[in-house]
Amino acid sequence: MDNMTNRTNEKTKTMNFSFNESSMNEFRRWEKKFPEDPAGRRSLVIPALWISQWQHGYISRDVINYVAEITQTEPLHVWGVATFYTLFKKEKTGKFLLQFCTNITCSLMGGDQVFVNTCKKLGVKAGETTRDGMFTAVEVECLGACGESPTLQVNEKYYTHMTDDEVEKLVADLRKMA
Amino acid sequence: MAEKKVILDHINDEGEQTLEVYQGHGGYKALEKAIKQMTPAQILEEVKISNLRGRGGAGFPAGVKWGFIKREALGPKYLICNADEGEPGTFKDRRVMTVKPHIVIEGIIIAAYCMGLDAGYIYIRGEFFEPYQAMDKAIDEAYAKGYLGKNILGSGFNFDLYTYLGAGAYICGDETALMNSLEGKRGMPRLKPPFPAQFGLYGKPTTVHNVETFSAVPSIIANGGKWYSDLGTSKSGGTKLFGISGHVERPGVYELNLGTPWKEFFEDIAGGVRGGKKLKAVIPGGSSTPVLLPHELEGMLLDYESIASRGSMLGTGAVIVFDETTDMVKVAWRAMKFYAHESCGQCTPCREGCDWFYDIFNRIYKGEGREEDLDKIENLSKFIGPNTICAFGDAFVTPALAFIRKFRSDFLEYIKKGKYGLKSGETSHA
Ligand SMILES: Cc1cc2nc3c(=O)[nH]c(=O)nc-3n(C[C@H](O)[C@H](O)[C@H](O)COP(=O)(O)O)c2cc1C
Ligand code: SF4
Ligand code: FES
Numbered sequence: 001m002d003n004m005t006n007r008t009n010e011k012t013k014t015m016n017f018s019f020n021e022s023s024m025n026e027f028r029r030w031e032k033k034f035p036e037d038p039a040g041r042r043s044l045v046i047p048a049l050w051i052s053q054w055q056h057g058y059i060s061r062d063v064i065n066y067v068a069e070i071t072q073t074e075p076l077h078v079w080g081v082a083t084f085y086t087l088f089k090k091e092k093t094g095k096f097l098l099q100f101c102t103n104i105t106c107s108l109m110g111g112d113q114v115f116v117n118t119c120k121k122l123g124v125k126a127g128e129t130t131r132d133g134m135f136t137a138v139e140v141e142c143l144g145a146c147g148e149s150p151t152l153q154v155n156e157k158y159y160t161h162m163t164d165d166e167v168e169k170l171v172a173d174l175r176k177m178a
Numbered sequence: 179m180a181e182k183k184v185i186l187d188h189i190n191d192e193g194e195q196t197l198e199v200y201q202g203h204g205g206y207k208a209l210e211k212a213i214k215q216m217t218p219a220q221i222l223e224e225v226k227i228s229n230l231r232g233r234g235g236a237g238f239p240a241g242v243k244w245g246f247i248k249r250e251a252l253g254p255k256y257l258i259c260n261a262d263e264g265e266p267g268t269f270k271d272r273r274v275m276t277v278k279p280h281i282v283i284e285g286i287i288i289a290a291y292c293m294g295l296d297a298g299y300i301y302i303r304g305e306f307f308e309p310y311q312a313m314d315k316a317i318d319e320a321y322a323k324g325y326l327g328k329n330i331l332g333s334g335f336n337f338d339l340y341t342y343l344g345a346g347a348y349i350c351g352d353e354t355a356l357m358n359s360l361e362g363k364r365g366m367p368r369l370k371p372p373f374p375a376q377f378g379l380y381g382k383p384t385t386v387h388n389v390e391t392f393s394a395v396p397s398i399i400a401n402g403g404k405w406y407s408d409l410g411t412s413k414s415g416g417t418k419l420f421g422i423s424g425h426v427e428r429p430g431v432y433e434l435n436l437g438t439p440w441k442e443f444f445e446d447i448a449g450g451v452r453g454g455k456k457l458k459a460v461i462p463g464g465s466s467t468p469v470l471l472p473h474e475l476e477g478m479l480l481d482y483e484s485i486a487s488r489g490s491m492l493g494t495g496a497v498i499v500f501d502e503t504t505d506m507v508k509v510a511w512r513a514m515k516f517y518a519h520e521s522c523g524q525c526t527p528c529r530e531g532c533d534w535f536y537d538i539f540n541r542i543y544k545g546e547g548r549e550e551d552l553d554k555i556e557n558l559s560k561f562i563g564p565n566t567i568c569a570f571g572d573a574f575v576t577p578a579l580a581f582i583r584k585f586r587s588d589f590l591e592y593i594k595k596g597k598y599g600l601k602s603g604e605t606s607h608a
């Protein structure tokens with residue numbers, strides 16, 4: 001990233017992200033959950049990051065500044081929080097984030113292999129996005145659905161008993177949906 | 179012995195997630211009884227008699243924990259329901275929250291009334307979006323009925339309940355890391371003491387329980403502490419949810435009386451090893467509990483003491499089954515990869531230790547192991563567990579030791595034969 005342009009654009013960049021109306025409504029709903037003091041305000045950092053990610057797709061520098069502003073915390077604090085939690089995306093991913101569980105049970109049931117085969121079929125390495133911007137495939141830890149393993153989470157939704165064929169069908173369906 | 183459905187009762191009924199259907203099956207009767215007919219002291223007494231122990235992994239007696247909260251202390255007091263469910267192998271809380279959210283809420287309100295708490299948060303792991311929505315919907319219904327909010331059932335008792343969404347960090351399952359996360363910080367465990375009962379969320383007295391622990395409370399109030407206690411053993415009261423997965427004929431979540439023989443559960447209820455294969459090993463309570471061999475399972479009962487007497491733990495009741503074809507070196511490698519990824523990093527022995535452990539398991543699995551590697555694990559292990567802030571250190575050290583001790587010959591074979599472990603491209607190594 002070019003530091004100079006970055007610095008000169010800082011102020012305008014901050015204005016580049018703000019909640020739209022539905023995000024703001026969601027944020028207002030979360031505000032009611034916490035005490036009305038600075039500590040309660042800080043509790044809004046993670047919810048605000050979530051709402052930003054739902055709206056914007058990932059946590060950009062502008063998002064960090066905006067979240068710090070509305071939660072009355074420091075951008076550095078927000079950045080520290082955002083990087084601690086794996087579900088906050090620091091860069092854009094495909095429209096569909098394919099999250100393959102490869103933890104103990106899912107691997108036992110063949111999930112690690114399904115992950116590798118899917119990557120091959122999509123022509124990406126772990127963490128990469130397909131050229132059309134549709135799919136990003138990543139490996140994740142236990143999703144808490146081991147009884148129906150192998151488990152795959154696509155954006156928010158769980159898919160269970162995954163095989164190569166099932167994933168192929170799902171990928172085709174998602175492509176059609178998009 | 180068969181399954182005993184206390185928490186899972188009616189779990190497959192259509193609409194059980196709605197207040198109406200839940201209530202049709204006797205739901206919220208326990209709350210009415212607790213608030214209209216019982217004093218907080220009487221409720222506490224029943225919970226003590228019930229022998230209910232925390233289902234989050236450590237098994238601490240619930241009645242004792244509730245007794246730590248000083249009702250008369252000034253200022254707000256909090257409740258936290260731990261729905262972070264991240265221990266590999268565990269999938270019970272997700273099921274309860276999705277299908278029967280009201281039993282969790284009813285248990286929470288009774289506990290809050292007993293201890294005089296002001297507000298509660300259900301900390302749900304970020305991946306659990308569906309359970310999060312189910313809980314939110316159920317909470318709205320409970321408010322509308324007057325079970326939450328101001329002057330609950332005309333008693334003058336006020337209590338608010340909210341959901342919270344984590345964002346992907348196993349360590350936030352630790353109750354003190356969870357509180358830091360709820361306060362909008364990085365989820366790093368706190369040194370104890372002070373304990374949450376004195377210095378919890380926002381520095382205020384706080385009680386934390388697992389989803390399943392709260393879900394047991396309504397039945398204790400409805401049927402009495404003794405009834406609940408009698409379902410289990412003299413030391414572990416009631417029923418427990420067991421999630422069984424891996425090479426088993428009928429994987430799933432089952433509810434059993436504590437003290438049920440392992441053999442009955444595994445063979446009669448879960449159907450034994452899948453495809454008629456032979457059993458190689460079992461992890462009894464989630465990936466942090468040491469693996470057990472078939473001969474160690476003989477005569478074992480599913481309760482805290484019986485499993486502990488075999489050198490492992492009941493943990494979260496997450497049973498993972500391995501058949502004779504399983505590569506246990508790979509299992510151990512995958513478990514260590516998880517821990518290396520999840521340490522919060524604030525204690526040096528844990529942060530460095532889990533990376534070292536993973537490096538060693540990784541090179542053995544890749545066929546680059548050295549003969550002294552297993553001794554290295556043994557030696558390193560002495561310095562980790564006792565020198566860390568939270569139980570995460572023990573959580574990876576004890577299972578690691580069990581793997582290398584019980585499957586020593588498998589590890590030595592990998593070391594001797596060299597490069598046949600990781601077939602290239604088999605896993606991503608991300
Ligand atoms: C590393 C670590 C992870 C934990 N993960 C969970 C969890 O996912 N769910 C849970 O209920 N308890 C978890 N615990 C235990 C909690 O710290 C706490 O003991 C528990 O929530 C108390 O509830 P209980 O009394 O109902 O067991 C974890 C502890 C540690 C050290
Ligand atoms: S033991 Fe590990 S996970 Fe626990 S506080 Fe220390 S570094 Fe963090
Ligand atoms: S191991 Fe994959 S969902 Fe638990």
